[in-house]
Amino acid sequence: MEYKETNKDSKYLFYIVDNKSQMTDMSEAFEQLGGTKVYTAEIAGAFEKETPAVILSSVFMITSPCKEKIRVFYGHGISDKPVAKFKPPRNFIAEDYYFVSGLKQAWNLEHYSHQLAAPYDKNIKTGVPSSDLFCNPGKDLRKKKDELKAKYGIKTDRPIVLYSPSFQSTSLEFYYRLFIKSFEKDYFLIIRRHDRETSFSALKNPNVFDYRGFDHPAELIAISDYYIGEGSSVDNVAIFADIPIVMAKPTIPFAGDVPCEFDMRNFVPYFEVATSQSFPSITEQIKLAGEPEWVQKRHEYIKNSFYFTDGKCMDRFLNAIKALVELLKRRMAGERDRRQEQILTIWDTQIRNTRYTSEEEKPDDIKFKEMFTDLT
Secondary structure: OOOOEEOOOOOOEEEEEOOHHHHHHOHHHHHHHOOEEEEHHHHHHOOOOOOOEEEEEOOOOOOOOOOOEEEEEOOOOOOOOOOOEOOOOOOOOOOOEEEEOOHHHHHHHHHOEOOOOOOOOOEEEOOOHHHHHHHOOOOOHHHHHHHHHHHHOOOOOOOEEEEEOOOOHHHHHHHHHHHHHHHOOOOEEEEEEOOOOOOOOOOOOOOEEEEEOOOOHHHHHHHOOEEEEOOOOOHHHHHHHOOOEEEEOOOOOOOOOOOHHHOHHHOOOEEOOOOOOOOOOHHHHHHHOOOHHHHHHHHHHHHHHOOOOOOOHHHHHHHHHHHHHHHHHHHHOOOOOHHHHHHHHHHHHOOOOOOOHHHOOOOOOOOHHHHOOOOO
């Protein structure tokens, strides 16, 4: 396997990712806990069926449950796009656990087809680990602005605007020339493209830094004074940097909406090119985004959408992974796991769930609530 890296001491952890930038969100877990990185294209040969594994997946997959595996959806981010809009099969047993950043992600999991009422609570509240990079004083990347500018070779004294489009080349092509023209006099522009974006050819311009996003987006966000997004998961990293944010209308509509209290477009200025009428320029919008009214609204969005902003989300994330590894070890040692028995029975019989969670018999062999008391 080209990307497989079994060079750490944990034999139980597997990190399933779609691309390089997704692995950056799990890098601290890999550095501290070890494990094996596997790309989705290579998952078939990553482990045998009997290989004990806690599988942390940054992309949603429906895989069959089994005694030897604990399947966890971590997710690359919490964007305004549907988490996973599957039609059949509508499986509420698609994953064994979900690391959940906040009410916004919990709503997405509940309402996009695959997450129906389960026989037990699957959600482990961790917050957004990336938020620590701004909310934890010991990790705050904004203190390293000059160092990070040097790392990326960015030499400018102008205010920096970061535009991070989602994986849609049409949006990038649509806004690219407009933003170059808008910012050519007073600002420096960073374009952070998705690492899978290979079709776009940037113009050579001394006032633009064009970067394919292999490193964590928080580094370029920490360099920037303003941020422009359009619904990608990077937006929900930028919101914690507490810099003026503008949402630009994507050229391809997202399939499905989230409630207004979770939609970032309702909490930051919204930029849309309307050819039939006059519209505020993007420079007017980013200036507006710095006004106290919009600062307050951004803070309201964070309060509505995320569980924690205390700078300890990565600690919760790591502790939860450790607890799941211990749970797997206990299961493999023969300790009875009634939760897993319920899931296997449902999967094997293909019975649709017709009862509410409160009506299900609660497993009592392993004290799950006690195990995760500090995490939830």
